[in-house]
Amino acid sequence: MSLTVIRPGILDTLQDLGRTGYSRLGINPGGVMDRYAAQVANMLVGNDTREAVIEVHFPAAQFLFDQNTLISITGGDFNAMVNDETVPLWHPMVVRKNAVLHFPKLQYGGRCYLAVHGGFCVNKWLNSYSTHLKAGAGGFHGRKLEKGDELPFRESNIYFAGLLKPGKELEVLKWKVDTGSTYKHPNEICFIKGNEWDELTGQSQQHMLEDNFIIHPFSDRMGYQLKGADLNRNNNTELVSSGVSFGTIQLLPNGQLIVLMADHQTTGGYPRLGHVISAHLPKLAQLRPSDCIHFKMTDIATAENLLIAQQQELNILQRACTERLNNTVC
Template identity: 60%
Template sequence: MSILILRPGVLDTVQDFGRFGYSHWGINPGGVMDRSAAGIANLLVGNSKSNAVVEIHFPGPQILIEQTTLISICGADFTAMLDDHELPMWQPLLVRRNTVLHFDKLVSGTRAYIALHGGVDVPHWLGSCSTNLAAASGGFEGRRLEKFDRLLQGENRFYLSGWLKEGDDLRKLAWRASVKALYDDRHSISIVPGPEWDLLTKTAQEELLENNFMIHPSSNRMGYKLKGPILERTNNDELISSGVIFGTIQLLPNGQLVVLMADHQTTGGYPRIGQVIAAHLPKLAQLRPSDCIQFTRTSVAAAEQLYFKQQNDLNVLEHACNTNLKNVVC
């Protein structure tokens, strides 16, 4: 089972949930930018939520489906099309061999995820299938996808061809994920104070929480540079470099902020004045350059409660999807 890239998009890579335990070697976790969208895409087609997927940006790729398979597309809405049929998001789709998947128009979001039943089958590097472009390793040959690249699927658990009636190019299975709560109030991003929060003056702390910050056009998978009021420090003493993670907010020497994203460096010497809560990283990942962010302060306890609720919802979805798929097969 395979798919063939007929025309690459602006940035298409194979990603999973990342590789952990190698930061002391200078190798960051990487992985998908939006774990919720990628995880849901996998669950809808009967995979483990951390299976490898294709992360795409707009303009998106044109892909030949070489064998009948089950797919789902989650995350940003790029108006997915199968030949001449517009495809729904957040729903499992049975697609026939020799049809072409393409993306016509940017509607919302920044990153979409294509999940294939069985996952994308690429070699593991340091325990992960994620593409590390800086190291030219992992994913598909350590690089973004190019024309005529062929991606293999993992093990097929079901006889999919038998689900399509003769003449049908597409079958929409009768369930979908509801994700309104995940991306609701998408510009409001909750944070907890970071280790160097008190290096901000009281006025700067207030300005951080009272003003909007615009995502700079040069932002990418490594970090979102933000444009907003200049935030002052209580002192300008140099700091010893310390560990950073996805969602760490650093204060730059010019008083502006950067939010570290999936491809962040492993250490940094700038003050870590805040941390985006894990439950809000998915909606942060779907914001685009020129979008504005409003930070709100929350507690660690509230952040944990929201995260655990999200994970519980995913567990419920996983059980429902697996049950539905088994019923369809039977």
Template identity: 65%
Template structure:
């Protein structure tokens, strides 16, 4: 059982929840830029949350399904089409063999995720399926997907052809996810104060909280460079390199900011002004170059409450998707 990449997209890779526990070796966690969308895609497709998915950017790929399959597409809206018919986002979809998935037009968001029932059959590296492009390891041969790549997916016991109506190329199943609360106020990004926040001059602290920052075109999976009012520190002392994480906000020597993303380095010597709360990483991951960010400072308890609420919703969703699929099969 497999699919074939007929035409590659801008940057298509296999990702999962990331590989943790190797930062002391200089190996970052990596994983999906939008962990919420990737996890929900898996749940809709009947997988565990941490299963491997395809992370797609626009322009997207053209994908030939060589077998009937249950898939889901979440995250950014790139107007997915199966042959010439539009597909919905955030819903499970049964697709017929010998159909082609492609993406017609960018509507919103920066990246989307394709999950397939059973998951992609790729070899793990250090306990994760995620592609580490720097190390050329993980995912599919440690690289972006190319024309002609054939990706196998694991066998399953569901007879998906029985769910397809005659003459139809796909069938949308009757449950979906309401994700609007997760991505509401997309340009408002909450953060907690970093170790060097109080090193900022008082006026720069105000500028950080009151001004908008624009995502620079030279932004990628390693970090989002921001353009805005130059911020200043009280003292220009050098810092010892220390640990950083997905969402760390660093102050560069020119007074501009960079927000570290999924493929960030494991340590850094720039001042850590703040840390984007985990619950807002999905919103941040769907912003594009030239989009604006308005930072809002929250305390640790608020950050934990936001993440706990998001995780509880995922647990409920996992049970609901499991029950729906079991009812359908039975």
């Protein structure tokens, strides 16, 4: 069982939740940009949340399925279609053998996720399926997907053809995920203060909290470069390099900001003004170049409560998806 890339996209890779524990060796965690969407994609098709998914950017690839397959698509909306039929996001669905999945139009969002029942049958590198492009390791041969690639996925004992109506290439199953709370107010990103926040001038602190910042076109999976008012420190002393993480907000020498993303370096020497809270990283991951960000400061207790609530929601979703899928296939 496999799917074949019949037209490559701009940057489509296999990713999971990342490889942890190797930062001391200079190897960043990597993984999906939107952990929430990737986990839900796996839940909808009955997978463990740590299974690999395809992270799709627009312009996106086209995929041919060589077997009847249960799939789900989550995250950004690229107007996904199976042959000539538009398919919904955040639903599980069965596609027939030889159906073609394509994404003809960008509606919103920065990336979407494709999961298949059983997961993709690829080897792990350092305990993760994620593609590390700089190292050329992990994922599918350590690179983005190209035309002609055949991605195998694990065999299933479920007879998915029985869920397809005669003459139909697609059957959308009757449940979906409500993501309203996770992506609410998409441009409002909360952060907690970083070590060098107090080094900003009062006026610069005010700019950061009151102004909007535009995501620069040069942004990528490593970091979002932001365009806004020049920010200044009271004392421009050099800093010793220290650890950084997904969501760290740094001040560049030109007075502009950069927010580190999934493929961030492991250490950095620029001032750390703040850290985007974990519960808002999914929103951040779905923003695109030219979108704006409005930063809002919060505290650690609030950040923890939001993350706990999000994780509790995911736990409930996983149990519900497993139960609905079991009832359907039985």
